[in-house]
Amino acid sequence: MTNTKMKRVCILGSTGSIGTQTLQVISEHPDLFEAYVLTANSRADLLIQQAKEYKPQCVVIADESKYEYVRDALADDPVQVYTGAEALCQVVQMEPVDIVLTALVGFSGLRPTISAIRAGKPIALANKETLVVAGELITGLCLEHRVPLLPVDSEHSAIFQSLMGEVSAVEKIILTASGGPFRTFTLDQLRDVTPAQALKHPNWDMGAKITIDSASMMNKGFEVIEARWLFDVAPDKIQVVVHPQSILHSAVQFEDGAVKGQLGMPDMRVPIQLALSYPQRLKSSFPRIDWWDLKDLTFEKPDAEKFRCLQMAYEAIRMGGNAACIVNAANEVANLAFRQERCKFLQMADVIEQTLQRIPHQEKPTLQDYLDCDSETRIIANEIINTKS
Numbered sequence: 490m491t492n493t494k495m496k497r498v499c500i501l502g503s504t505g506s507i508g509t510q511t512l513q514v515i516s517e518h519p520d521l522f523e524a525y526v527l528t529a530n531s532r533a534d535l536l537i538q539q540a541k542e543y544k545p546q547c548v549v550i551a552d553e554s555k556y557e558y559v560r561d562a563l564a565d566d567p568v569q570v571y572t573g574a575e576a577l578c579q580v581v582q583m584e585p586v587d588i589v590l591t592a593l594v595g596f597s598g599l600r601p602t603i604s605a606i607r608a609g610k611p612i613a614l615a616n617k618e619t620l621v622v623a624g625e626l627i628t629g630l631c632l633e634h635r636v637p638l639l640p641v642d643s644e645h646s647a648i649f650q651s652l653m654g655e656v657s658a659v660e661k662i663i664l665t666a667s668g669g670p671f672r673t674f675t676l677d678q679l680r681d682v683t684p685a686q687a688l689k690h691p692n693w694d695m696g697a698k699i700t701i702d703s704a705s706m707m708n709k710g711f712e713v714i715e716a717r718w719l720f721d722v723a724p725d726k727i728q729v730v731v732h733p734q735s736i737l738h739s740a741v742q743f744e745d746g747a748v749k750g751q752l753g754m755p756d757m758r759v760p761i762q763l764a765l766s767y768p769q770r771l772k773s774s775f776p777r778i779d780w781w782d783l784k785d786l787t788f789e790k791p792d793a794e795k796f797r798c799l800q801m802a803y804e805a806i807r808m809g810g811n812a813a814c815i816v817n818a819a820n821e822v823a824n825l826a827f828r829q830e831r832c833k834f835l836q837m838a839d840v841i842e843q844t845l846q847r848i849p850h851q852e853k854p855t856l857q858d859y860l861d862c863d864s865e866t867r868i869i870a871n872e873i874i875n876t877k878s
């Protein structure tokens with residue numbers, strides 16, 4: 490007999506940091522969640538291992554050169570194996586899928602997310618770049634198809650939780666930021682930081698791209714844009730506050746001056762679980778705050794001179810249209826170039842700024858316009874990097 494409470498989850502990016510933690514949440518509640526679709530880009534062995542353990546209906550290996558390897562390894566298992574970017578757009582639409590958790594990195598999440606929304610699937614959104622690139626389009630589609638967009642990002646989950654049960658206007662959103670590994674560095678010290686230093690985040694263990702974005706605070710800039718679209722608030726009502734301990738995950742200030750926030754240990758499984766189980770909260774075995782162990786909860790102003798990417802995100806929302814799409818694509822190129830030591834840490838902001846100046850502004854982009862803008866931006870950003878080095 491089918492368990493009617495059981496939610497069948499499609500995890501886009503099951504081999505990543507968010508994807509593997511989502512599988513841990515599913516393992517905690519085998520009576521409530523089933524991993525129905527798992528997908529990876531190229532980490533074939535991990536995908537095979539996950540398929541054997543979680544027994545999904547199907548898996549997608551996006552990298553086509555790994556298809557035969559995965560298919561052969563799973564030949565004796567009752568699982569269908571697909572490949573290619575197009576397959577990601579199709580599996581999200583499978584009839585039994587109850588919720589799609591988007592944990593792909595960067596622009597690659599946009600088309601599968603749109604495809605899932607069009608099929609009416611609720612979205613648990615980790616892939617913030619989708620909202621950064623095309624927030625207006627995505628939120629419009631969600632309204633049209635009556636699809637809930639449930640935040641997985643810890644800050645946005647905290648804001649979402651602070652808003653539960655509230656009917657009054659929001660005065661301000663307080664978006665907390667850890668400040669990353671370079672919070673206390675001077676501008677001079679930032680000039681020669683290495684990818685290895687940037688990849689050591691003080692509080693969170695995440696994928697490489699977002700870890701570099703956290704070090705440059707581009708991630709916080711993206712989260713401002715994400716909050717703007719998720720909660721329909723003007724950017725000047727979103728205040729970034731550096732809170733190095735990452736215990737207050739974000740807060741909302743109301744018009745009577747009351748501030749409601751959500752606190753907890755830095756553990757992504759908490760917001761992932763809530764996005765899957767909403768509106769219920771489920772029991773968990775994840776670590777609790779030990780109040781006697783909390784020495785300080787401190788708050789600082791972000792340094793706009795050191796972390797220019799944060800300001801650039803505010804600028805991109807003010808510009809609207811394709812501006813945030815350009816910032817996102819230029820950042821993806823610069824972020825990768827920094828990891829490959831083809832671009833210095835502080836140059837990432839220059840690349841984004843110069844690319845933004847070179848691509849023509851477009852007011853109301855369609856999906857095709859976003860796809861074209863993303864490709865064009867990558868060419869220009871790479872050109873800028875190559876002329877610098």
Ligand code: NDP
Nearest residue numbers: 502504505506507529530531532551593597615616695696
């Ligand atoms: P990871 O790099 O750890 O994982 C990314 C996943 O997406 C992997 O499964 C990867 O496959 C797959 N993938 C990457 N590129 C492609 C592509 N082009 N086509 C198909 N699949 C692809 O990233 P994270 O889990 O850290 O982050 C995922 C998203 O969640 C990002 O948007 C990030 O900003 C957001 N997020 C992450 C947080 C975290 O704590 N990690 C916190 C808040 C938000 P493969 O393994 O084969 O490479």
Ligand code: MG
Nearest residue numbers: 642643644712
């Ligand atoms: Mg976050």
